Amino acid sequence: MIVTPFARRVKRLRTEQGLTIRDLAAALSKSVAYLAKIEVQGEIPTPELTCEIARVLGTDAIELLELAKEARLMSATRDIEREYARVIADRASAETSDLGTEQDTKGADEMTKVLSLINMKGGVGKTTLAMQLAHSAASKRLRTLAVDLDPQSNLSQALMGPRDYVKHLAGKKPTVVQIFDEYVPTDSRSGSPRLLDITEVVVKGAGHGANGMLDLIPSRLELSRTLKNPTGKERRLAKALAQVRGKYDLIIVDCAPTESVLTDAAYFASRYVIVPIKPEFMATIGLPLLARSLHEFRLENEDHEIEIAGLAFNHSSSYSAGPEGQQSIEDVTTEAKKHDWHIFENQIRYSASYAKSAREGTPLSWTSYARSDVIQGFRRFADEVFDQIGLAKVPA
Ligand SMILES: Nc1ncnc2c1ncn2[C@@H]1O[C@H](COP(=O)(O)OP(=O)(O)OP(=O)(O)O)[C@@H](O)[C@H]1O
Ligand SMILES: [Mg+2]
Structure with a gap:
């Protein structure tokens, strides 16, 4: 609220x-x-x-x-915005299906870019960047789907707003949990669980001010159950997303900080990985772990193409601009060179507007008192990311 x-x-x-x-x-x-x-x-x-x-x-x-x-x-503006965003989203998807299946079948895999935000270190800005990148893509009228793959569900709350998110949970509506279960729980009428239809899990028109171009697959705390019983679940997200790929230009997956079956699920579903880095003491700590985890994944799954699109320096604390921050940027750069990883030129600067934007459930440009240099700065970063994954070339 x-x-x-x-x-x-x-x-x-x-x-x-x-x-x-x-x-x-x-x-x-x-x-x-x-x-x-x-x-x-x-x-x-x-x-x-x-x-x-x-x-x-x-x-x-x-x-x-x-x-x-x-x-x-x-x-009132927010309520109106929400109401219209839903209808616009429905119209947009109706128009998309009116275009026929041609677009769906015409190299849907190439058209839809799937991008995961991963760093085994916590609090580096994975959710913040996932949210803002999703908003940036939607504002360019790219059909965007955000997937919350973290039981903490921060992305879901930031894109739906806490009130709607709580309503969603209270209404027992499906979340990403059902993707891993593959079934919708027993309903009282039929008496037996039924197979999941992926579209049931998608919340249309999430994110205020997103022109109805931004959908969300929300998470919930019970996703941690998947971690307790992970066998055979690694490919379920990829399988589910394959059903909606052609309907989106960009799918963004926000990951939890720990390595688990959910990380493998993100790898299987993605073509690209972005690694947000907080430039501070021990910034490199998660990187060898990430390198090893990706290496092992590639060895075991040679047919699946996945690459690090880039490392993104995110100054999520005000002191990271000082000498400690500079030192850690050098350390990360050295580590990145070892693995031949790209580093995004545009760094994301510190601004309290990021937290406020998450709290208000709005893109930065809609966030109260957000400075235009912060908005422009993120826009440049987003453009660089979209360029790097070839998204700019996809017609909106
Ligand atoms: N550029 C920034 N400027 C200021 N604050 C930021 C910035 N980026 C992120 N933050 C803040 O830092 C905190 C951590 O960010 P966020 O939740 O995005 O990290 P995360 O990597 O998703 O964390 P977790 O590993 O727990 O999922 C949040 O309070 C967020 O608002
Ligand atoms: Mg997060």
Whole structure:
């Protein structure tokens, strides 16, 4: 849920006045739960109650009303955006199938680029880059599918928004888990599990502001069950994605940081791998592991083509621009040369807008207060990636 400038202002004024939520609730004759909703869950009070809050907190009512109005407009815009994105997505896929099966059969494998974000080191920006690359592709009107292959499900939450994601789970809708199970759980009418149709797992029109061009296969925590019983499941993702390949220009897979059957599943499904790197002490730590894991995979699966499209320096902490960051960039460059790995020229700079963008479920360009140099910087990186995997040549 988005914490709006309005909610932040109420909370700040309340704490400045030395009031607890309970105090404020009592002064307004409201419940504590309702006040908590206002401060952290995006609830916007009526204009009358807003004036009352301003009075109790000793602040200018008009200013608070303006903030409340902005918050309400923002929320309405997001709802409208979501509603239209779904319909646009449905129209787009209907039009695609109207084009006939020709496009589906015409070298679908060559047309659809499948890209995984992998680094066995955690917190380096795999999900952040997966999300932003997916948005960048969608904004170029490339038909894009994001696949969340991490039980943490951060990508799912960032692309669906926490509210819709929770609804999805509560509604027991299929996720990537069903791809690994290959069956949809027993439904009460038929009494027996049925074979999965991949399209059931795809959430259409995910990501606000993505023009309906961005779909998602969400994850859920239960995916970790797959890790406990992995035998024979390595190829299931590839098999499932093969059914929808021709419908997308780009499929982006966000991976978990640990090596498991899910990593193999990503390898089998992908043609390209991007390795986000956080330039700091021990940045190279996951690289030998990745090199070995890919080497072993290639030995065992000679017929499957997979390559590292590039290493991407992602300055996900503000201090990585200093001497420690420079040193680690040199270390990584040396390691990359050993394996003949490409390094993307455009580095992703540090910006709090990345976290905010994930929280707001929006592309960077839609994120509140995102600076245009940050937006442009990521755009250059995305263009470089798309170029590297030959996506720019695919007609949108
Ligand atoms: N360029 C950046 N500037 C600022 N913060 C960033 C940047 N990139 C990522 N972050 C932040 O760093 C944190 C880790 O990023 P992210 O979740 O994308 O990493 P990850 O590799 O997917 O992690 P995990 O291994 O747990 O899946 C997040 O809070 C994210 O918002
Ligand atoms: Mg992640």
